[in-house]
Amino acid sequence: MTTTTGAGHRQVRVALLGCGVVGAEVARLLNGNAADLAARTGARLELVGIAVRRPGRDRSAAGVDPALFTTDTAGLVSGALRGPVDVVVEVIGGIEPARTLILAAMAGGASVVTANKALLAEDGATLSAAAEKHQVDLYYEAAVAGAIPLLRPLRESLAGDRVRRVLGIVNGTTNYILTRMDETGAGFADALDEATALGYAEADPSADVDGFDAAAKTAILAGLAFHTRVTAADVHREGIGEVTAADVASAHEMGHVVKLLAVAELAEDGRSVGARVHPAMIPLTHPLAGVREAYNAVFVECESAGQLMFYGRGAGGAPTASAVLGDLVAVARHRVSGGRGPAESTYADLPVHPMGQTTTRYHIRLDVDDRPGVLAAVATVFAGHGVSIQTVRQEERAGQASLVVVTHAARDEALAGTVAGLRQLAVVDEVVSVMRVEGM
Numbered sequence: 001m002t003t004t005t006g007a008g009h010r011q012v013r014v015a016l017l018g019c020g021v022v023g024a025e026v027a028r029l030l031n032g033n034a035a036d037l038a039a040r041t042g043a044r045l046e047l048v049g050i051a052v053r054r055p056g057r058d059r060s061a062a063g064v065d066p067a068l069f070t071t072d073t074a075g076l077v078s079g080a081l082r083g084p085v086d087v088v089v090e091v092i093g094g095i096e097p098a099r100t101l102i103l104a105a106m107a108g109g110a111s112v113v114t115a116n117k118a119l120l121a122e123d124g125a126t127l128s129a130a131a132e133k134h135q136v137d138l139y140y141e142a143a144v145a146g147a148i149p150l151l152r153p154l155r156e157s158l159a160g161d162r163v164r165r166v167l168g169i170v171n172g173t174t175n176y177i178l179t180r181m182d183e184t185g186a187g188f189a190d191a192l193d194e195a196t197a198l199g200y201a202e203a204d205p206s207a208d209v210d211g212f213d214a215a216a217k218t219a220i221l222a223g224l225a226f227h228t229r230v231t232a233a234d235v236h237r238e239g240i241g242e243v244t245a246a247d248v249a250s251a252h253e254m255g256h257v258v259k260l261l262a263v264a265e266l267a268e269d270g271r272s273v274g275a276r277v278h279p280a281m282i283p284l285t286h287p288l289a290g291v292r293e294a295y296n297a298v299f300v301e302c303e304s305a306g307q308l309m310f311y312g313r314g315a316g317g318a319p320t321a322s323a324v325l326g327d328l329v330a331v332a333r334h335r336v337s338g339g340r341g342p343a344e345s346t347y348a349d350l351p352v353h354p355m356g357q358t359t360t361r362y363h364i365r366l367d368v369d370d371r372p373g374v375l376a377a378v379a380t381v382f383a384g385h386g387v388s389i390q391t392v393r394q395e396e397r398a399g400q401a402s403l404v405v406v407t408h409a410a411r412d413e414a415l416a417g418t419v420a421g422l423r424q425l426a427v428v429d430e431v432v433s434v435m436r437v438e439g440m
C-alpha cells in the first residue's frame with residue numbers, strides 16, 4: 001500500500017528510528033537523493049519522522065528539517081504522531097526497545113529495514129514470524145558486513161544452488177588489530193591501543209574483540225546459507241585477546257596470516273551445520289589473506305557456483321547507509337507493486353553440531369628438549385588421539401628445539417585432546433602457540 005498525494009504522486013512514508021552515525025547518513029541520502037530514489041522506486045520516499053533519544057544534539061549533518069526529530073518513538077511507529085507509516089528503518093541497535101518497536105511497526109502494517117544484527121541473531125524467529133503474519137517485508141542487508149551486498153545474493157541469487165561453506169572476515173575492528181600485529185610485530189594490547197586511538201575500536205571493545213559481533217553475523221549467515229534457524233548462542237566463539245605476537249610470527253614463517261574467521265559450514269554428510277568464530281591461520285595465497293585493515297570479506301563455496309568472494313567496507317556511516325537504502329528501495333518497490341520480497345527460509349531445519357564435532361586442522365608450536373626419542377613421544381600423543389600429522393618442522397636454539405606441527409583435518413575434540421596431552425608430556429617445555437588452520 002502506498003499513499004497518493006494531491007498531485008497524484010505515490011508516496012512511501014518512512015520513519016527512521018535512530019540518528020547516530022548510520023541514521024544521520026540514511027537521512028542525508030534520503031534527502032539528497034530524493035529525485036533518484038523516487039525514479040527508481042516509482043514513489044517518493046517521504047521521511048515523516050526521526051526518533052532520537054537526545055533531542056538537543058547537533059544533527060545538522062543529516063541536513064533534514066529539525067521538525068522531523070521526535071523522542072516519541074512509539075508514537076512515530078504507531079502512526080499516532082505523524083500519520084501512517086509504510087516503512088520503519090531501525091538503526092538504534094540492541095535488543096530492547098528495538099524488538100518491541102519493530103513488532104509494533106509490523107503489527108501496524110509497516111515493513112521493516114533494520115541493521116540490528118544482535119536482535120536478528122538472538123530472536124530472528126519472532127521477527128520473521130511477525131513479518132509473515134502481517135505480510136510485510138523484513139530486510140536487513142546492513143546487519144552483516146555493512147556495505148557489502150551479501151545477504152541478498154545468499155537469499156536470492158544463490159537460492160538455486162547448494163552452499164557448502166561460508167568463510168568470512170566480518171569484523172573490521174579485529175581485522176585492523178590483526179593487520180597491525182602482522183605488519184609491526186606488535187602484541188595484541190598495543191595493537192588494540194592503536195585501534196582505539198584511531199577510532200577503530202570502541203571504548204569497550206569487548207563486542208568486537210571477544211567475537212560477539214562476528215558471532216551474531218555468523219548466525220545470520222549460517223541461517224541464510226543453510227535454510228536453518230541459527231542463533232548467536234549456537235555459534236562457537238573465541239575472540240582475538242589470546243592471539244600473541246608469537247602466533248602471528250609463527251603464521252608468517254609458514255606463509256600464513258592470522259585472521260578472525262567466521263565459519264558457517266554444512267557437515268560432510270549434509271545433515272548438520274557448524275557455526276564458529278575464532279582466530280585461524282590462513283595461507284597467504286587464500287583470497288581472504290589479502291583483506292587488510294578494517295575491510296570485510298566473505299568467501300562462499302557453493303556446489304555449482306564454485307567459489308565466490310564478496311569484499312568491501314563492513315562498517316561506517318555511509319557504507320552501512322548504502323545497504324540500508326538498498327533495502328529501503330526494495331521494500332518501497334514492493335509497496336508500489338504490491339506483494340513482498342522473499343521471506344526467510346528455514347525449511348531445512350538442520351541441527352547445529354557442537355564445536356568438538358567440527359573438522360579442523362591445527363598448527364602447534366612446542367618448545368621441547370633436544371634429545372633422542374622426543375619426536376617419537378610427541379608423535380605418539382597425536383597418534384593416540386587419532387590425529388594425523390601433515391608436516392613437522394624443527395628449529396634449534398641452544399640445546400632446545402622448537403617443533404612446529406601442522407595436522408591433517410581431524411575432529412576438533414581430538415585436536416584439543418592432543419594439545420592437552422602434549423602439555424602433560426615431560427619432554428615438552430611449553431606449548432607456545434596453538435591455532436586452527438583454515439583455507440588450505
Ligand code: HSE
Pocket residue numbers: 170171172173174208213314315316
Ligand atoms: N563493530 C563492527 C566492526 C562494525 O568492527 O566491524 C559493526 O558491525
